[in-house]
Amino acid sequence: MHALHVGSRPDALPCREDEYERVLRCVGELLEEGSGGCIYISGVPGTGKTATVHTIIRELKRMAQNSEINPFTYVEINGLKIPEPSAAYSLLWEGISGHDVAKEGHLRVGAKESLKALTRHFTTGNRGPEGHACVVLMDELDQLVTPKQDVVYNFFNWPTLVGSKLVVIAVANTMDLPERVMTGRVRSRLGMIRINFQPYTREQLEKIVEARLASAKEGLEDEEGASQVIIAPDAIKFASMTVSRITGDARRVLDICRRAVELVEPTKGTVKAPHVREVVNMMQNSPTAAYLRDLSFHERLMLTSLIKCVKREGVEEIKWSEVEYQHLTYVDSLTSEDDPKRKPTPYELMMVLDSLVASRAVVVEDGTAVARKPPGERRLLLNLEQGEVERVLGDVGGQRWKAVLSN
Ligand SMILES: Nc1ncnc2c1ncn2[C@@H]1O[C@H](COP(=O)(O)OP(=O)(O)OP(=O)(O)O)[C@@H](O)[C@H]1O
Ligand SMILES: [Mg+2]
Structure with missing residues (x-):
């Protein structure tokens, strides 16, 4: 149940190997060159965007620690978790100015002030080779779109300025956000790298569940339970088929499988297709849902x-x-x-x-x-x-x- 939980953090993400490699290489190269850039990731909910970027950042940190790449500061901004879009400026300024949030708490600098400082920094400062690079994850970027679109614009624009050393990994649900925010001339100069995460297919969802179950068994080799089938293959197939027909959302298939395991847990049996069907029905027809x-x-x-x-x-x-x-x-x-x-x-x-x-x-x-x-x-x-x-x-x-x- 723990391994199937959407909150658990798998070490590797099956079916996202290509996307992982591509983004890792891009960011790694930008850090090596000491230049800035923007990578735009789009995809519907549950396609592994956030999870993939998090694994990439973990790997980059490891590489930096072993001096395989240049060191960098990491800042994470989530559009759903900040009170208003302009609060993103304060968070970025904290990262850029080297303020240690873990030790000293948040800087009490307002959005306006921070924007000023950032503009100054990116247009004049940081040009020397000694300036620290900064990697920012802008998650749920759709939430940061404002009528003036200034926040998203700035985060797309700053990386393109000479010597910025700012790498923005922008994650959004929609593919056309750059088009909506940037007008023709500006857009063409961005040279943004764009990747769309396709919804998972039935086979991919199956692999994802199987990999999670396999990870739960690691280290259990000789112990009791290591050989037990937790979810029968046709039950995994059934769950994956049900989900792929509507969304291709990994969160959903993991949820269904976890609940099915919960359902049979008292009997210590194996989850079979009828159990999964029962969970799916329950989720669709519960009094709360109605x-x-x-x-x-x-x-x-x-x-x-x-x-x-x-x-x-x-x-x-x-x-x-x-x-x-x-x-x-x-x-x-x-x-x-x-x-x-x-x-x-x-x-x-x-x-x-x-x-x-x-x-x-x-x-x-x-x-x-x-x-x-x-x-x-x-x-x-x-x-x-x-x-x-x-x-x-x-x-x-x-x-x-x-x-x-x-x-
Ligand atoms: N390829 C994968 N292998 C294993 N687990 C995965 C995979 N893709 C997604 N997951 C799991 O599915 C859940 C949802 O993934 P994630 O949060 O990355 O989706 P997302 O694309 O960021 O969605 P949203 O747009 O809603 O933010 C997480 O628990 C994640 O660990
Ligand atoms: Mg996400």
């Missing part, structure tokens, strides 16, 4: 906003004012062009919350002490299984919701 599918647009959006806040802050209880703010931010990004983008009023939002509370999907902090607090200060708690909510809302809402909900 409830979520019937919710209104704003009810679903509010649950999404709550989950986003939970992930960003790493705590379960979130202030109403924060959920409200997140909700309004999402109204713009999750409604399509032809939808009326009408922002709900505070009163209407409160009605949406009330209906979620009435059905016990969300619990609100309660009691006499709380009654004295302003409504915005009250804390909310998701009363459903978060993973399930993410999965169902992603399925109901399509690609853009998936992008927002994943990670």
